[in-house]
Amino acid sequence: MTQGSKAAAAHLVHMRSFGGHRREYLTLFSRMFTLEASTGKVSRRNILRLARAKRLLFGTIDDDYLGFFLVGMLRAALGRRTVGVFLRPQTCFNTSGLRYRIKKAAFATARMIPRLSVFTIVPFSVAPEYASIATGGLIDPQMWDQYGSRNDPLNEEIYEIIKNKAAGRKVLSFIGSVTEIKGTRLLNDLLNSPDWPADKLLLVIAGKFPHSNFDLADKADRIGSLVIDRYVTDQEISGIYQASDLVWCCYHPEYNQASGIFGRSIQFRRTPIVRRHSIIERVSKEVSAQCVPLDYESPTRSLDAIRENVATVESAETFHNLAFEDWESEFYHTVDQAL
Incomplete structure (x- = not known):
């Protein structure tokens, strides 16, 4: 591995799996923030690489909450920033079980950890309650990532x-x-x-x-x-x-x-x-x-x-003239600054 490739590997976007829309998020974030894709459950195999990365974005934290918190706190102790995208924050407000209350408390605590940022894909103006468990709320990339020119040609x-x-x-x-x-x-x-x-x-x-x-x-x-x-x-x-x-x-x-x-x-x-x-x-x-x-x-x-x-x-x-460029720009600048 060359010195240049080592430098590239130090800028990562990580996800546990490719299920659902995750592959699309992984591709988008890799391109948007110039990050190398990383996949798999956080474990002894990859935790040091994640902890040492110069920039680290968890493209979705929903599949591995424990791994995100573990890596995020480790990096915070090392003076490094960590950003995570939260797809299903509404589960923190489910009152039907103890695990949901624990989850809400965990995210409320994580919100106070320096250098650890969590962004929901629903704006706080839509769901103000999310402000208690996350750093910020942004427009879902699935609402703007293909505007203007279609990545997928018409069938x-x-x-x-x-x-x-x-x-x-x-x-x-x-x-x-x-x-x-x-x-x-x-x-x-x-x-x-x-x-x-x-x-x-x-x-x-x-x-x-x-x-x-x-x-x-x-x-x-x-x-x-x-x-x-x-x-x-x-x-x-x-x-x-x-x-x-x-x-x-x-x-x-x-x-x-x-x-x-x-x-x-x-x-x-x-x-x-x-x-x-x-x-x-x-x-x-x-x-x-x-x-x-x-x-x-x-x-x-x-x-x-x-x-x-x-x-x-x-x-x-x-159809209404929607602000696709503004949504994309806000997402990019907010997350990039947190990284």
Whole structure:
């Protein structure tokens, strides 16, 4: 290893795994802050390298809280800074168990440690309670990391399939794993209604169905929806967003956090359907982005809201002028200064 490569290795962005949107965060942070990617659980194998790094960003701390605290306190004792991105801070405010209260106390204590910074991906203006457990609140990178020019080229085949199937109707897309936490119970209830506006709205479900939700796939297929029961690639997902007018982000109340699907819908200027009073509804209002809020416990009122908005949903050309550059700039300068 050359002296130059050793210097590069001393500037790290670390994550335990690549699951979910983590790979996208890792790639983005590596490029944005000129950091070398590092992965794996904090252990004897890598703790010294992390402790000695000149700059260290934990791209997400959610998979290894103990490792983050251990490394962060060690580096603080050595006079070095550590920054962590907190994806699910709302779990600190869950009152249903002792472990959540311990977690909240741990983050409140960590907030007072010099040179240790934690940033949530929801602004404090949206969730003021996060100020008690974190250094700052920023806009989720999934809301701005691809604005202007798309990193993933449009998949024209899936775009044309959706547009041909829609035949002039509006398109509502459900993207990703088809699980209960993503709001399938409510969606199932909506599709059971004879008033579902199939004549005005094409439902696209693109993602792998678990066995427990096969009935939803059958029901969606029977009303003429487009069901893609498999893993969809990043290029295909870009094509689905481009073909959509509305994007399903109305998740179970237990999933009350920032969402990559929601963020991408904002970037593509597609209107997200969200749960009323959720974090992402509050984010929509904060950034002046159009959304359609649904009452999760009332399929009747939720169906009324969808029917009312199908005809009036804004197109990409008339969507709000969002401050993508400002969000990116604030994220970069805030985190870079903490590093």
